[in-house]
Amino acid sequence: MPDPYFFGYGSLVNLTTHDFPDPRPARLKGWRRGWRHTDLRQVAFLTATPDPDCEIEGMIAHVPNDDWAALDAREWAYDRVPVTGAVSHDLTRPVDIAVYAVATEKQSLPSTRHPILLSYIDVVVQGYLRHFGEAGVERFFATTDGWEAPIINDRAAPRYPRHQVLKPSETALVDSHLAAVSATIETMA
Template sequence: MSTPYFFGYGSLVNLATHDYHDPQPARLSGWRRAWVHTGLREVAFLTAVPCGDSTIDGLIAAVPGADWDALDQREFAYDRLPASAEVQHQMDASPEISVYAVPQSAQMPGSDLHPILLSYLDVVVQGYKQVFGAAGVAEFFASTDGWDAPILNDRATPIYPRHQPLEAAQTELVDHHLDAVGAKVVMG
């Protein structure tokens, strides 16, 4: 049996948040990202949503021994869906690839009670900058919906469990793009 891979399009792009093997850039066709809330989590978070003409950049990485347990626990509010046919990558092999997505029936918009955590967004943008550069960060913002949800500024006391330290230039990059999309940042 060959080793399966996952396609990550949010915090999983940031290699500091996991230790899965053989990470490499990839594209997922027929999907966009969106900030959503579900009753299974207190805050809004990213999900992939079907969208015929869209493509999003992300990373694929191996799940050794097909041991999905730890990743399924991390992504507990999501369904793991087959995505091999929708993922373009540079591998010689054609592994089984899955993507995590919140069931559409469980998706609700972010709100004052269920905001986006800035510490989470910082981690995502840090990963996109490292893998795809400044253009990749701009594309992340352009290919993500739900920026009307409030963003809780928790940088001083991060709530996101996999938060990472950011350099001043990284926080400025995030803040610049939040201004560009007209996001409402509220103090924690």
């Protein structure tokens, strides 16, 4: 029986946000990322969206104790979608891989009422930098839609529950890429 694995493409790429076993870099073909909002959360977050012309990098990891319950609880606003054949990785044993994605009919674009948290972006970019280098960070920004959404600068009082402390060079890298995509960053009220 194949081992269950998940493909993470956002905060799950930052291994300091979890301790799921056997993490390793992977690529998911036919998908891209997008900033979206649902009625299930107050702020916007990343979701995977089908795109036959795109491929995204991320991390796969083993589902703890072969039980999806803990991971489903962490990713409660998403549906679990099987993607085994679309993921390239270095494992040699059989695995079943799923990605978490918000169903199209349950999502909407971020808004001033439902912005993106800068502390969340920081966590994601830090993970991509650690595992894929600066070129990986560039690919992350290029394969993610929704940068026109408002971003709240919550660095002084992070609202993202798994926020991380960034080095000044990491913060500068995030800020540089956000400027390159003409992101609008607002001060937290």
